[in-house]
Amino acid sequence: MAKTLYDKLWESHVVHQEADGTALIYIDRHLVHEVTSPQAFEGLKLAGRKPWRVGSILAVPDHNVPTTDRSSGVSGIADPISRLQVETLDQNCTDFGVTEFKMNDQRQGIVHVIGPEQGATLPGMTVVCGDSHTSTHGAFGALAHGIGTSEVEHVLATQCLVAKKSKAMQVKVEGQLQKGVTAKDIALAVIGKIGTAGGTGYAIEFAGSAIRGLSMEGRMTLCNMAIEAGARAGMVAVDDITIDYVKGRPFAPKAEQWDAAVAYWRMLHSDEGAKFDAVVELKAGDIQPQVTWGTSPEMVVEVSGRVPDLAQAKDDVQRGDWERAYAYMGLQANMRISEINIDKVFIGSCTNSRIEDLRAAATVAKGRKVAANVKLALVVPGSGLVKAQAEQEGLDKIFKEAGFEWREPGCSMCLAMNADRLEPGERCASTSNRNFEGRQGQGGRTHLVSPEMAAAAAIAGHFVDVRNF
Amino acid sequence: MDKFTKLDGLVAPLDRANVDTDAIIPKQFLKSIKRSGFGPNAFDEWRYLNHGEPGMDNSKRPVNPDFVLNQPRYHGASVLLTRENFGCGSSREHAPWALLDYGFRAIIAPSFADIFFNNCFKNGILPIKLDAAIVDQLFNEVAGQEGYKLTVDLENQVVVTPSGQRIAFEVDAHRKYCLLNGFDDIGLTLRHVDAIKAFEAKYKVAQPWLFN
Numbered sequence: 050m051a052k053t054l055y056d057k058l059w060e061s062h063v064v065h066q067e068a069d070g071t072a073l074i075y076i077d078r079h080l081v082h083e084v085t086s087p088q089a090f091e092g093l094k095l096a097g098r099k100p101w102r103v104g105s106i107l108a109v110p111d112h113n114v115p116t117t118d119r120s121s122g123v124s125g126i127a128d129p130i131s132r133l134q135v136e137t138l139d140q141n142c143t144d145f146g147v148t149e150f151k152m153n154d155q156r157q158g159i160v161h162v163i164g165p166e167q168g169a170t171l172p173g174m175t176v177v178c179g180d181s182h183t184s185t186h187g188a189f190g191a192l193a194h195g196i197g198t199s200e201v202e203h204v205l206a207t208q209c210l211v212a213k214k215s216k217a218m219q220v221k222v223e224g225q226l227q228k229g230v231t232a233k234d235i236a237l238a239v240i241g242k243i244g245t246a247g248g249t250g251y252a253i254e255f256a257g258s259a260i261r262g263l264s265m266e267g268r269m270t271l272c273n274m275a276i277e278a279g280a281r282a283g284m285v286a287v288d289d290i291t292i293d294y295v296k297g298r299p300f301a302p303k304a305e306q307w308d309a310a311v312a313y314w315r316m317l318h319s320d321e322g323a324k325f326d327a328v329v330e331l332k333a334g335d336i337q338p339q340v341t342w343g344t345s346p347e348m349v350v351e352v353s354g355r356v357p358d359l360a361q362a363k364d365d366v367q368r369g370d371w372e373r374a375y376a377y378m379g380l381q382a383n384m385r386i387s388e389i390n391i392d393k394v395f396i397g398s399c400t401n402s403r404i405e406d407l408r409a410a411a412t413v414a415k416g417r418k419v420a421a422n423v424k425l426a427l428v429v430p431g432s433g434l435v436k437a438q439a440e441q442e443g444l445d446k447i448f449k450e451a452g453f454e455w456r457e458p459g460c461s462m463c464l465a466m467n468a469d470r471l472e473p474g475e476r477c478a479s480t481s482n483r484n485f486e487g488r489q490g491q492g493g494r495t496h497l498v499s500p501e502m503a504a505a506a507a508i509a510g511h512f513v514d515v516r517n518f
Numbered sequence: 519m520d521k522f523t524k525l526d527g528l529v530a531p532l533d534r535a536n537v538d539t540d541a542i543i544p545k546q547f548l549k550s551i552k553r554s555g556f557g558p559n560a561f562d563e564w565r566y567l568n569h570g571e572p573g574m575d576n577s578k579r580p581v582n583p584d585f586v587l588n589q590p591r592y593h594g595a596s597v598l599l600t601r602e603n604f605g606c607g608s609s610r611e612h613a614p615w616a617l618l619d620y621g622f623r624a625i626i627a628p629s630f631a632d633i634f635f636n637n638c639f640k641n642g643i644l645p646i647k648l649d650a651a652i653v654d655q656l657f658n659e660v661a662g663q664e665g666y667k668l669t670v671d672l673e674n675q676v677v678v679t680p681s682g683q684r685i686a687f688e689v690d691a692h693r694k695y696c697l698l699n700g701f702d703d704i705g706l707t708l709r710h711v712d713a714i715k716a717f718e719a720k721y722k723v724a725q726p727w728l729f730n
């Protein structure tokens with residue numbers, strides 16, 4: 050029978066299955082960061098257990114690390130509670146012999162950036178992390194999803210996860226994207242179409258010629274936001290682009306193992322005629338640059354559009370949500386998106402902090418200046434290696450000359466656990482993935498956009514269509 | 519994990535859709551390395567009028583009288599009634615920890631986000647999906663009757679209203695078994711150690727590059 054990519058990934062990892070479909074799934078790669086792991090390591094210690102396969106784990110501190118000066122190391126983290134969390138990760142990794150890229154290691158970065166960058170994420174793998182954006186890794190034809198801390202402990206102790214198979218959804222995007230329209234815009238357009246709960250209970254496979262045309266960076270951006278559509282996992286079939294990206298990376302297979310791996314990876318796609326439980330189709334050529342206006346990623350419109358009117362809401366619950374969102378965001382119905390002025394800009398996060406994202410933003414920023422009304426425009430590379438690459442290409446200079454700040458890698462203002470945040474009422478054009486109330490700082494107002502759109506907004510001081518910029 | 523068998527609990531209505539885990543427990547409280555103590559900061563930004571940080575004495579903070587859980591009639595609630603897609607966003611298990619610590623043992627909504635839904639079961643909280651129309655009805659009943667309680671009977675998979683209406687709900691057999699007995703998954707999974715080892719041995723031959 051014709052199988053979906055998801056069927057193949059699922060079936061190849063089932064260790065045991067109960068009558069009700071509850072299965073034990075074997076986990077190949079376990080990524081760990083400092084926020085969701087301390088209680089799991091503690092539980093392991095209390096039970097006198099050890100990690101089942103320590104070689105499957107890769108740890109990195111990313112959420113709490115400062116993006117400014119790090120010369121005094123972990124002891125220089127100003128917030129004592131953040132510092133303790135990073136120290137606790139370091140200690141747990143030492144105690145259990147876990148590979149960790151510490152804060153001042155050049156390989157440090159956002160967990161979802163460094164996994165692929167190191168070749169620690171490979172096609173065909175099951176990848177988990179105590180972080181919902183683990184869906185990112187599905188870009189490699191892997192089954193990757195976020196888990197809670199109890200599950201982090203469970204995977205540490207047993208190398209398995211208790212799970213039930215999801216339904217499969219195909220999101221098909223055919224055709225050619227317009228210039229200036231990116232994977233981020235596809236992601237937001239999909240969420241706008243199906244809603245933030247549209248993918249609940251599903252694993253999404255992104256397919257179609259527009260997806261095949263994306264680079265690995267673009268595919269990661271797209272899969273990253275599968276969770277914002279409600280799907281725990283997003284994935285893309287393996288092709289030459291995948292294999293070329295993986296080749297030669299530090300954790301990738303070498304020599305004869307490489308050939309055997311590639312032969313296997315080539316089978317990681319949905320078979321002709323495979324059945325999906327749901328199919329959503331979009332035409333790539335119709336997708337415009339997207340800007341979120343509200344406090345959920347589904348509250349999104351085209352840059353040429355307006356904040357929607359209550360009359361357009363589907364029911365009373367949505368009307369209530371929109372009214373709250375207008376008030377929180379300080380916007381009125383029918384306002385033009387291009388008339389919204391911004392106070393800050395954030396280019397970074399596991400959605401858009403890879404080299405390609407920075408190149409795209411730098412192309413827009415080059416030779417221009419950040420608008421006077423923009424108090425802060427931050428560029429936070431996804432990893433130390435992305436940062437080094439960008440500096441080698443001179444991107445840091447372009448950004449600095451335009452008035453952006455160039456920072457050290459980490460999650461930064463994506464969730465504002467460190468010192469980078471919005472103040473109450475401040476409005477931000479952000480390349481991150483969540484515009485929830487308070488996400489970037491209490492009272493902060495987030496508009497999600499692509500890196501190009503964020504850079505253009507920084508220069509103009511308000512949202513503009515990057516295609517006419 | 520505490521067992522969940524039957525609960526007779528006061529119901530608190532949170533009339534919002536898409537309540538995300540950032541709202542349930544804001545990020546500054548995620549810096550804790552413990553599992554407990556999150557209750558006073560559940561819904562922190564809605565619940566208090568000032569900005570909360572870890573280590574503050576929450577009993578001295580100004581509360582937001584407009585936030586539903588601050589109304590005296592809902593104090594001591596153990597059943598949370600809410601709208602669709604509850605628990606979306608971040609995978610933080612701090613969200614169910616905070617709800618549990620606050621006192622909630624059951625959550626009723628038309629739908630839940632997957633990771634949150636899963637995390638609830640790991641912590642002895644029962645999330646119950648009911649039809650949107652029934653949820654609407656319950657919201658009306660709660661609003662109309664102070665001290666409104668529901669009985670949640672996991673064994674028989676029913677919610678019973680004060681008028682005696684019995685509303686059936688679905689729950690996965692495995693999850694029900696774990697909740698009723700207070701079992702955590704690790705102990706259960708370790709009964710399959712041999713199967714895991716056998717799988718691993720075969721797998722290592724087939725895909726040796728995963729074991730470098």
Ligand code: SF4
Binds near residue numbers: 161398
């Ligand atoms: S960059 Fe943002 S979304 Fe990504 S892992 Fe960090 S906090 Fe989470």
